[in-house]
Amino acid sequence: MEPNSMVGLFILVCLEGLFDPCTCLLDNAGRADIEAVRYRLQDEKEKRLFLENDVETMMLKLAELERRCRKDITPAESASSIQCPYAFSRGGNSCYLYVPVQSTWIEAQMYCRVFGGSLVSIETPEELTVLRDYLQSSNASIMVCLDGTDMLNEGVWHWTTSSGSQTMIGKARVGLWAGDMPDNGGQSEHCLALWKRSGRYDGNDQTCSSKLPFICEGK
Known part of the structure; x- marks a missing residue:
């Protein structure tokens, strides 16, 4: 087979x-x-x-x-890593831009948004010190516009572009306001400015239609 x-x-x-x-x-x-x-x-x-x-x-x-x-990483190193918008200068944990353009309070708000920031607000005494130093080094005008208003409620000042407290902006003891301010002169001063008197910048209430240089803040 x-x-x-x-x-x-x-x-x-x-x-x-x-x-x-x-x-x-x-x-x-x-x-x-x-x-x-x-x-x-x-x-x-x-x-x-x-x-x-x-x-x-x-x-x-x-x-x-x-x-x-x-x-x-130390706090100083963290602060130094902040990237500021174009033309802004770093101060503390924020970025500032002094704009020498005469503007009303509303105009200043709009300009700051165009520049990539907001009209400056002050949330701590330390930031107020940094801002005063920045204005001195920038040869700023004797009066500059800031955020802050009591338009909605006379005598109750608050920030409009940050979470800053009314206590911080409203009490003289924190060092923002000049001793005799705010006085609501002419019953029409409802916007905040810093006024250089006695060698340093202190808070002063101004009419919102006043044309002043201003400071933007970017974070």
Whole structure:
């Protein structure tokens, strides 16, 4: 009998279940394939666990580096990193621009928005000191327009372009207002300006239609 005929007969006998060793051979082959797949899955699972451990370790290291960076950065370094809008000068934690253009309070507000800021407001005594120094170094006019008004409620002064408190703007004890201000002269002074008297700039109420130079603030 030809070899090919022998192979065909052997397969036929196996398929018909007439020869038990064939069944054993096929079962063993199937088990071997299953075991190979199982080993591969186990190997992939172990690799995944290793990768997850590596990622977790890297995340812990990253968190530690971020903590060290935050600890190493001082307030002075943080302030120095402030990027001011074009033509603005940095002062403390803010950016200032003195504009020597005679403008009403409303005009000054609009100009500052065009320049990329807002009419300056003063939120802390420290900022007031920085602003006074800036005006002195800028050879500013003896009176400059700021944000701040009591147009909505006479005698209740507030900022319109920041979260500055009414207490900060309204009480002489913080050092903003000149001792005899605000006086609402002529019953028509409802906008805030800084007036250079006795060598330094102090708060003064002015008519909102007065044309004054002004200061913009950008943050």
